[in-house]
Amino acid sequence: MKQPRVGIIGIGQSAFKPKRDDASYPDLVREAVALAMQGSQLEFDDIDAIVYSLSPDAMVGIGNAERLGVDAVGARNKRFLRINTGGATGISSVAAAYYHIASGASDVVMTAGADKVGECGDSQTVLNKIWDPIYERPLPLGTITMLAMSAVRYAEKYGMTQEDMAAVVVKNRYHASLNPNAHLRKTLTVEDVMASRMISWPIKLMDCCPQSSGGGAMILASEKYIKDRNLDAVWITGLGHCSESYYIGDRMGNDFTADHADAFALRRAFDRSYKMAGITDPQKQIHVAELYAPFSNTEFHSIESAGLAEVGTSVAQLKEGRYTLGGDIPVNPSGGTLCTNAIAVTAMIRVAEVALQVWGKAGAHQVKGAKVGVASGNGGDHQFFGTMVIEA
Numbered sequence: 581m582k583q584p585r586v587g588i589i590g591i592g593q594s595a596f597k598p599k600r601d602d603a604s605y606p607d608l609v610r611e612a613v614a615l616a617m618q619g620s621q622l623e624f625d626d627i628d629a630i631v632y633s634l635s636p637d638a639m640v641g642i643g644n645a646e647r648l649g650v651d652a653v654g655a656r657n658k659r660f661l662r663i664n665t666g667g668a669t670g671i672s673s674v675a676a677a678y679y680h681i682a683s684g685a686s687d688v689v690m691t692a693g694a695d696k697v698g699e700c701g702d703s704q705t706v707l708n709k710i711w712d713p714i715y716e717r718p719l720p721l722g723t724i725t726m727l728a729m730s731a732v733r734y735a736e737k738y739g740m741t742q743e744d745m746a747a748v749v750v751k752n753r754y755h756a757s758l759n760p761n762a763h764l765r766k767t768l769t770v771e772d773v774m775a776s777r778m779i780s781w782p783i784k785l786m787d788c789c790p791q792s793s794g795g796g797a798m799i800l801a802s803e804k805y806i807k808d809r810n811l812d813a814v815w816i817t818g819l820g821h822c823s824e825s826y827y828i829g830d831r832m833g834n835d836f837t838a839d840h841a842d843a844f845a846l847r848r849a850f851d852r853s854y855k856m857a858g859i860t861d862p863q864k865q866i867h868v869a870e871l872y873a874p875f876s877n878t879e880f881h882s883i884e885s886a887g888l889a890e891v892g893t894s895v896a897q898l899k900e901g902r903y904t905l906g907g908d909i910p911v912n913p914s915g916g917t918l919c920t921n922a923i924a925v926t927a928m929i930r931v932a933e934v935a936l937q938v939w940g941k942a943g944a945h946q947v948k949g950a951k952v953g954v955a956s957g958n959g960g961d962h963q964f965f966g967t968m969v970i971e972a
């Protein structure tokens with residue numbers, strides 16, 4: 581039986597900034613919701629259910645902040661569900677909205693959220709609390725030290741250098757310079773990145789994503805609803821998830837369950853969404869990718885997990901320009917997570933940006949002729965992964 585499709589009919593995203601002193605947390609959610617509503621030709625009463633995208637709420641400084649979100653999204657008397665899979669929260673939320681519709685429970689679902697990472701004090705101190713208090717927290721682990729270990733391992737296995745990592749930053753900053761919503765928009769050279777201060781070897785300041793504040797929202801609807809009203813839409817044709825062990829110590833060494841260099845669980849999530857979408861040769865069938873990569877080194881294993889390069893070959897291909905706008909398969913044409921990271925909605929923005937690309941609405945960072953794209957999200961201690969194929 582042919583599965584009914586789920587379409588994306590509205591997208592709203594803030595201009596992401598280091599701080600949004602002008603807007604409270606629910607104001608930021610509302611800002612994105614209003615933008616998504618504007619694009620969708622719908623009224624609030626048309627929305628059946630809300631999926632609320634909220635990762636660890638210590639970032640926004642309000643415990644169980646989804647309670648505040650109910651009014652911000654107009655959810656009174658509606659179905660309401662909070663999702664949290666760390667950095668993957670945004671793509672998990674779009675997936676939960678998809679499942680509401682695919683199950684037949686709802687016709688029109690909104691997913692929305694916001695984050696104020698730039699206003700949380702010190703994200704690394706907050707994020708350290710996600711690790712086991714006895715075995716891993718005291719190392720000390722933060723997202724940067726965790727993914728620095730991944731960088732060391734990837735460099736050891738495949739020969740990546742710090743200059744190669746810098747080349748990812750140069751590409752993404754160029755892309756972000758074309759995206760008015762991106763947080764870090766200044767273009768850089770490899771030398772600029774190399775000269776920036778060391779944070780956790782080999783990751784330097786410019787190899788890091790920033791701490792961003794802003795909101796995101798998307799509206800999804802059933803194929804029947806869209807066709808009956810002759811609405812404009814792009815389509816989610818594949819989605820996949822996979823999770824990994826909590827203990828990162830179990831992902832290293834000679835007897836590993838999964839090597840921290842390679843993001844095997846992410847690869848499985850891509851395989852699942854490609855199978856559903858009928859993608860058999862991603863390098864030929866995917867025109868654009870928005871891959872969740874918060875630190876420069878992680879873009880390489882994300883590209884390889886997405887099947888856009890053989891394992892260990894993405895460094896060379898990136899340097900040849902294959903993933904830059906104008907190249908064969910542009911990766912993160914929005915500037916990606918490396919230039920903007922409001923954690924609760926970052927993975928939603930990956931999906932939204934791919935949707936805008938295949939819709940032909942991405943503005944100055946549009947990939948010419950893009951009709952099929954893929955998005956991903958990573959969260960927890962590199963533990964939860966989600967992927968999605970979007971088609972025009």
Ligand SMILES: CC(=O)SCCNC(=O)CCNC(=O)[C@H](O)C(C)(C)COP(=O)(O)OP(=O)(O)OC[C@H]1O[C@@H](n2cnc3c(N)ncnc32)[C@H](O)[C@@H]1OP(=O)(O)O
Nearest residue numbers: 667703704723724785786788789790791874921923958959
């Ligand atoms: C699943 C996931 O998403 S994992 C990722 C989750 N997110 C994170 O882990 C956030 C990672 N980033 C950070 O923690 C911080 O940005 C850090 C540690 C890299 C830097 O923070 P700090 O040392 O406190 O820098 P601080 O905020 O004081 O800023 C100092 C300067 O560096 C700049 N800066 C801060 N972060 C970055 C960055 N990532 N890249 C480039 N410049 C930056 C600031 O704009 C500021 O510039 P200015 O002096 O010209 O105004």
